[in-house]
Amino acid sequence: MDLLYADELLEIRPTVAPYGLALSGDVDASNQAALARCLLSLNGTGADLTVDLHEVRFISFPALHVLVAFAHALEPGRRLVLRTGAPMVGRMLTACGWDELPGLHMTVMEEDSDA
Template identity: 35%
Template sequence: MNSYFIDGLAFITPLDYEPGIKLSGQVMAQHRIPLNLALLACHRQHHDVTVDLTDVHYLSESALDILVTTAHTLPPPGSLTLTAPPELNIPERLAAHGWPPTTNLRLAHV
């Protein structure tokens, strides 16, 4: 990904240190298209993609669904790693929806 997205709620930018994107602010259902486009752009260039959620204050269920769906559609050996603070409760939210981490979806805590 070589561009960014910004609106009054969220900011999506490429990571500087590894293939992936950094999300900031409040990521909601209305960000489905720019989030999908950013993930697709990263995956076209790299098998493994990181999504840095450390500056996300709110992650809607639909935004989490986009991330999980993307991870599950990556062909092996591709993977999506979510780097998230404990406040987002990603493991609990994944379990509540029956979305267990797989080889395509990895969790990294800050």
């Protein structure tokens, strides 16, 4: 898939199945506005949006808040689904009480241990 955004730290690609974005690298203050723009560019459909964080090495609290704010602004019945292999993202959401938002759903998927 084509890149929607790339800098020295982060690459953002659109995904089709599931519909959304795949992030790779580090998400911080230097690129969180680009993340917001990419999310907004996909907001035209009535579908849930998935953000795959499996290849994210670091995400700052303000960058995570970009995801949470986007989820909060979705129309009723829509969700932002965060997929990650890092339980730390879930702990960050829980520490802020963001795990209770109705428009946000997180799935922690373990990495394959067969490798």
